[in-house]
Amino acid sequence: MIKTYFTILLTCLCTALATAQTFQSSNLPIIYINTDGRQILDDPKIKAEMKIIYNGPGKTNSISDKPNHYDGFIGIEIRGSSSQMFPKKSYGIELWDEQGKSKDASIFGMPEESDWILYASYNEKSLMHNVLTMKLAREMGIYASRTQYVEVFLNNNYIGVYVFMEKIKRAPGRVDISKLKETDLKGDDITGGYIFKVDKTTGTDIGGWTSQYQNNPPATNKTFYAYEAPKSITPEQRTYISSYVANAETVLKSNKFMDKDEGYRKYFDTHSFIKLFLANEISKNVDGYRISTFFYKDKDSKGGKIKAGPPWDYDIAYGNGEYCEGYTYRGFSYQFNNVCPNDGYQVPFWWERMMEDSTFVQELGEEYSFQRRKGAFRLDRINEHIDSLVAQLQVPSQRNFQKWPILGVYVWPQPTPIASSWAGEVQELRSFIINRLAWLDKNIKQPLDLTITATDPENATNVLSMNAFPNPFLDRIYIRIYSPRSEKALLSLYDTNGKLLTQINETLQVGENQVMIQIPPSLHLSSINLLQLESNGQKIVKKMMQQ
Structure with a gap:
């Protein structure tokens, strides 16, 4: 009892x-x-x-x-x-x-x-x-x-x-995909939802399958994909998801993998792959992509593409790895196979292949630029997060390291020099992120801005301006607006016949404002579209081409 x-x-x-x-x-x-x-x-x-x-x-x-x-x-x-x-x-x-x-x-x-x-x-x-x-x-x-x-x-x-x-799990509020029942064995029912992963086999008790393709040289292995969910997966469901991934890999390996309609984007949700890429790369996660890497697929009726994520396991990141260049802020983690080709766990060829697609590289640069300027990767924002964590841990960390007296002591796989205090460990994290972002700024290709301006007729010194990129675009338009005053604005996307396609309202602040328009998958655009900004009686119109 x-x-x-x-x-x-x-x-x-x-x-x-x-x-x-x-x-x-x-x-x-x-x-x-x-x-x-x-x-x-x-x-x-x-x-x-x-x-x-x-x-x-x-x-x-x-x-x-x-x-x-x-x-x-x-x-x-x-x-x-x-x-x-x-x-x-x-x-x-x-x-x-x-x-x-x-x-x-x-x-x-x-x-x-x-x-x-x-x-x-x-x-x-x-x-x-x-x-x-x-x-x-x-x-x-x-x-x-x-x-x-x-x-x-x-x-x-x-x-x-x-x-x-x-815990990573299929559930509302977590990996929110369809529940796959043992009786879901045909049609749309069998197409989702699945979670699978690339990982060590520790704790994996429902099996998996091995890719038919060797990873990119100098690696010599083939990736093992482990079933993660559902735990009660049936033989028919095992066949379905392994076959779906095999077909996706075949298309990704093919010479026509960039085809707009029948290429790899038919199988892979590139936005999720880009965002997991950024989570792995800002942290320089030496185990990223090849260990503790999850993927999931919902039913075809709900999108049905392979999505990357959720992110997991970043203890050996931010310079905290003495092996395979895990200690340096330089280099891309997705290129691990070039650094340690003999390691038993290699990065699946998916990432290298996607980086051969100029549109994927462009989208990656757009997302990174957006996150750096307005989103999660603003350095001041990251430092605010760290400051908040320091405030929470200031006293409890003392008790933790009193219980576990390892500050200044080597613990695998910590590289040297080893900080002698918890404050020193936190400062190492801050310094790594500063250096890492500076390196990524130089090595992730970011978009060039095209600018058109309109002059306020009442005051020629005040200039409203709008940059919009990429052009041509795929399914996102990033917009940078400079406003001389705080005011409301309306952004509208029209086709050349004047039909309104999508519209958003924004409250502009004085100075630079960054906005993103996500094009719904259900919205069919023409090849030429007009982006219009209206603010304080002024209009700026820009011709936008869709890929």
Whole structure:
């Protein structure tokens, strides 16, 4: 019988004090896990009790508070691959009822679900890599796991700062694709939704398939794709998704892979590939693309293309890898095979092949430019995120590294020199990002701007201007507007017959404004279109060509 945990809170505190963990309260939620003496295994999950003290954002959480956020059972197991060698373990958690059946709940305001992860962040000493990257990915508009720092006690013992985060899973609010039932065996029913991955085989128990194509030389291997979801995948469904990917690869390998109608874009959602590319490249993720890399496919009736993501596992990133040039801010991670061709895990040929498509490269440059100027990759914005994480971790990090005294000590695969303090680790992260963005600015081809202007008739010194690119465009138009005043504006796209195709309202600020128009897939445009900006009685019209 699992003990009721609060009868031993005093013991818990005494244990913490005895091990130099002076712990009365925290600005982070406090999690207590009690296994009633049972050892946590890699598999299967064991039954335990979990209690969470969380008084809300910005509130102090005291060990004398009663559990008020979650108080119930869980199944818990050790998770991870190479990280299992570290003394501070990561854990997979499933919320259970008293009978050991899965149940959903909202934890820390995240969408209700049963499956969660307690990520240890042991060999990544800033404690920020995954949290920061997931934040940047979400700001780019793709799903990435929501996160919450917590402090954890396991069986009365303080075990440090953890990241409580969403497990990658098909579910509303996570990978929100159709639920594939065992009876979905033909027609549109069988076409989605699937999650598969490129990863180590640790923890993979439902199999997968090997690509028919060798990865780009000097690599010599073929990629293994592992089934991730559904867990109850049938033989027919296995055949469907492996055949779909095989067909997509065949088209991608073909000489006609850039064909507008029958090329690789028929199978691959390029926007998702671009955004995962940017998440991997800003972090210089040495394991990116080739390990912990997920893909998913919804039903054909819901788009049905292969999408890249969600992003996952950035501990050995931002310069935190001593192997295969993982320590340098220079170079592209997608070209890993050229750096370490003998490594057992290689980047699938997909990325190199897509980069041979000039339109893909153009779209990549447009997205990167947009994120750098207005979006997630603004350096001041990234530093604001880091400042926020520093504020959360300032005191808890001291307790974490008191429990795990590894600052200034080599932990695989940390390169030298090794910072002697947590503040030093955070500064290394900041410095890496500055250097990395400067390198990417020079090595990702960004669009050139074309400008037309209109003069305010009342004041010739005030000039309204609009840049629009690319031209010709595919399914996005990026617009840069300079406004001499704060005012409302209307952006409209017409065909040459004057038919309104799409329209958006914007409130312009004084100075530069950046806007993006996404062309809906259902909207059929002519080859020549007119983009019109209206603001304060002025109009600027630009001819835009569609590819």
